[in-house]
Structure formats: structure tokens, C-alpha cells
Amino acid sequence: MSDNFIRSCEHWSEKNREEMIDFYSLATVDYEHLAKSKDWDLWLKNYSTQVGYKQIKLLDIACGSGKFPQALLKFSKLSKENNHSISYSLLDPSSFSIKEAAKVLKPPFILDNTYETTLQNFNGEKNFFDIVWATHALYALPKDELSSAIENMLFSLKGWGFIAHATRNSHYIKFYDSFLQAFGNNLSSNFTTAEEIIDVFENLGIDYSVKYLNYLNSTSDKNAKQLEGYLQRCVFNDNVSLQEMLSHPITERYLHKHYNKNMWQFPQEISLIFFKKK
Numbered sequence: 001m002s003d004n005f006i007r008s009c010e011h012w013s014e015k016n017r018e019e020m021i022d023f024y025s026l027a028t029v030d031y032e033h034l035a036k037s038k039d040w041d042l043w044l045k046n047y048s049t050q051v052g053y054k055q056i057k058l059l060d061i062a063c064g065s066g067k068f069p070q071a072l073l074k075f076s077k078l079s080k081e082n083n084h085s086i087s088y089s090l091l092d093p094s095s096f097s098i099k100e101a102a103k104v105l106k107p108p109f110i111l112d113n114t115y116e117t118t119l120q121n122f123n124g125e126k127n128f129f130d131i132v133w134a135t136h137a138l139y140a141l142p143k144d145e146l147s148s149a150i151e152n153m154l155f156s157l158k159g160w161g162f163i164a165h166a167t168r169n170s171h172y173i174k175f176y177d178s179f180l181q182a183f184g185n186n187l188s189s190n191f192t193t194a195e196e197i198i199d200v201f202e203n204l205g206i207d208y209s210v211k212y213l214n215y216l217n218s219t220s221d222k223n224a225k226q227l228e229g230y231l232q233r234c235v236f237n238d239n240v241s242l243q244e245m246l247s248h249p250i251t252e253r254y255l256h257k258h259y260n261k262n263m264w265q266f267p268q269e270i271s272l273i274f275f276k277k278k
């Protein structure tokens with residue numbers, strides 16, 4: 001098995017909290033853009049109206065530290081005054097992540113079930129969840145398990161789904177490719193891309209639509225510690241320092257292509273994939 005998944009799980013832990021904080025000093029904007037990309041309140045209300053009931057069961061796949069629901073509460077119209085409530089379940093192989101995500105949930109998100117497992121090993125009940133979503137969640141999922149993982153997701157889904165994932169043109173994918181060329185080993189494989197997820201959707205005959213979101217993850221060159229933590233988290237590897245990345249010709253070439261006027265600016269292209277259960 002690729003070591004991507006193993007390393008990603010190791011990084012979602014209490015001992016790596018400081019690195020996580022450094023990562024989100026740049027990456028929190030990912031979720032702000034997602035929260036502002038759609039009228040999520042209307043989307044959820046439309047589903048609730050369609051099915052004829054107010055309480056929605058939602059599953060957050062590979063929930064991480066709960067940055068997406070946290071951003072929705074901050075930047076969208078969702079609030080406890082809305083006439084729907086959302087039973088919010090968390091799925092993640094890391095108990096640390098589940099605990100972190102649970103802390104940020106506020107109405108209309110009401111903590112429901114927690115599942116400490118991977119998506120590919122998830123034995124969910126058929127047609128149980130009204131909504132499933134996975135935001136920046138599937139990068140380290142082994143490619144040979146991607147199809148079965150998506151089938152598991154669909155099995156437990158009754159209604160609508162949403163995946164936000166980087167394309168091949170995104171920093172998250174391109175930088176990891178460069179890092180592997182410079183520092184990788186035989187156990188490492190490239191991250192899963194949005195295009196590969198869409199290929200699985202096509203093969204499974206899933207009804208889906210895609211729109212794209214483009215923005216920058218940026219920081220000043222004065223923030224070397226945060227930059228290092230961000231880049232290490234991007235590759236789930238804290239054994240290679242920023243100085244080593246800037247000293248290797250492959251990663252140095254990539255990084256300096258995104259340096260301008262005392263700012264590091266990493267372009268992201270994110271596929272927003274909306275789908276429905278047939």
C-alpha cells in the first residue's frame with residue numbers, strides 16, 4: 001500500500017497540532033471560498049422541501065478538524081433560526097479529527113453519529129444519509145481503493161452529495177508531484193485528483209455536475225515558520241525542512257515560480273462536484 005494514507009493519518013494527531021495550525025494559516029481560505037461559492041442555506045432548504053421533512057441526516061466524510069462546517073457557520077446564511085436542523089455525522093480514520101470537528105459544530109449542525117474508519121472500510125446503512133460531502137478529503141485515498149470508496153459513499157446516500165477536490169492544475173497536486181520527484185520513495189504515489197474522482201463517477205454512471213473555483217493560498221516571506229508547516233502538511237511529511245525544499249532544484253524551481261514581491265502565492269483550482277443518488 002502507498003504510504004500516503006499512513007502518513008496522512010499520522011499527521012492528524014495531537015502531536016502535530018502546531019503544524020496543523022501553521023497549515024491552516026494559509027489553508028483556512030480554502031473553506032472560506034467553499035462557503036461563499038454557493039447559497040448553501042438555499043441548497044439545504046431545497047433538499048428539505050423536496051423530501052418533505054425538516055431534519056436532514058448529513059455525513060461529513062474525512063471530516064478533518066471541521067473547517068467546512070465552521071466556515072459555513074461564519075460565512076453563509078446558515079443559523080439556528082433556520083427552519084431545518086441537520087443531524088451531522090462525522091467519519092474519519094483519526095479519533096483526533098473527530099474530536100476536533102465535533103467541537104466546532106453549532107446549530108443547525110447537531111452532532112449525531114461518529115465513525116472512526118476510512119471511507120473504503122465504511123459499512124454504512126443503505127440510503128441512510130440525505131446528504132454526504134467530502135471537502136479536500138480524498139487526496140491520500142489509495143487509488144486502487146477509490147472506486148470502492150465512492151461505491152460505499154453512494155450505498156449510504158439517499159439524496160444529494162458534494163465533493164470539493166483539487167484538479168491536476170492545483171498547487172495541492174502539482175507541489176506533491178514535485179516533492180515526490182525530489183524526495184519520494186518507492187512506497188509513495190501521487191495524490192488522487194479531481195479528474196480521477198470524476199472518472200469513477202463516469203464509470204459508475206453517477207448523475208453529477210462540476211464547477212470550478214480558483215484562488216490563491218498566500219503568505220508573506222516573513223512567515224517562514226507558517227510556510228514550512230503549510231508545505232510540510234501539503235505533502236504529509238515533516239522530515240524535509242523548508243530550507244531543504246528550497247535547496248533541491250526540483251522543489252526550488254516549483255516554489256520560486258510562485259514567489260513574487262515578497263509574497264508566496266500558490267494557485268488552487270478546485271472542482272466542486274455535485275451529485276445525486278439515482
